[in-house]
């Protein structure tokens with residue numbers, strides 16, 4: 001299974017939740033599979049998908065899912081310590097681990113060698129860390145979303161590879177405003 | 191403690207309701223105040239760049255975030271400021287302990303002190319430089335200003351202002 005197929009299979013679980021999606025091809029694939037206003041697409045700042053989702057989950061009651069990647073987590077690894085110590089129960093971090101820098105030409109990351117993100121996450125303080133293959137990811141995500149008493153980190157081990165899609169044709173302020181409107185607290189947008 | 195109390199109360203008066211810090215000795219009193227404040231979220235975090243991401247999320251969730259850090263933290267966070275906070279126009283207040291300014295005891299801090307304002311200017315971030323107690327009452331308006339312009343703003347607190355607090 002590659003990322004595109006995984007993102008497709010997750011669509012039913014993403015609809016009622018707030019989604020923060022990693023920069024580059026992950027966001028582009030998600031956009032082309034099923035663009036929704038509750039999807040916040042990152043257009044810059046590689047590494048911060050987990051952090052943006054965390055800040056959001058600390059500020060709203062809805063379930064928040066950060067869709068991150070192995071390369072991005074490796075770039076902002078301290079995030080696992082912050083998630084481990086501060087993530088509220090409405091936060092799920094889904095790390096799509098294809099052992100590859102998918103957006104920059106599929107160069108191998110360290111998870112292809114010695115680095116094990118599950119062990120890093122546990123060592124950083126995360127409880128409820130699940131590592132699974134792509135086809136088991138939807139059921140694990142469903143479990144995480146259904147558990148109102150725990151935050152989860154899910155590491156989905158899939159194959160590398162991208163589907164050829166175009167860049168996201170909506171501007172950042174539009175992405176921001178329609179996302180905030182879903183949250184429903186922005187007076188001037190009503 | 192008086193100055194730290196004043197700063198926090200003006201930040202809150204300006205609307206800030208979500209606080210992070212990458213600790214600094216000069217921020218220690220403010221951190222102690224926030225740790226005991228039940229009205230707002232506060233946490234220390236490991237790195238400023240990550241903090242910009244957390245602040246971005248908090249803003250999306252309708253908070254007005256404030257991140258407290260040393261000026262060295264601006265160096266750690268430049269891309270996240272430009273490619274996240276400014277790209278999506280997200281208000282965040284940077285409360286910066288201005289290490290390396292006169293009064294400083296650690297010579298090595300002077301390097302970042304020399305370039306801090308130029309970095310902020312290059313990033314087109316509005317600045318409020320607080321060098322004495324009489325500057326502090328501008329903090330609430332300046333905090334609210336971040337929300338009006340939907341962009342980050344920076345408040346710099348000199349070493350000598352904070353050291354005796």
Ligand SMILES: [Mg+2]
Nearest residue numbers: 069070071100
């Ligand atoms: Mg990857």
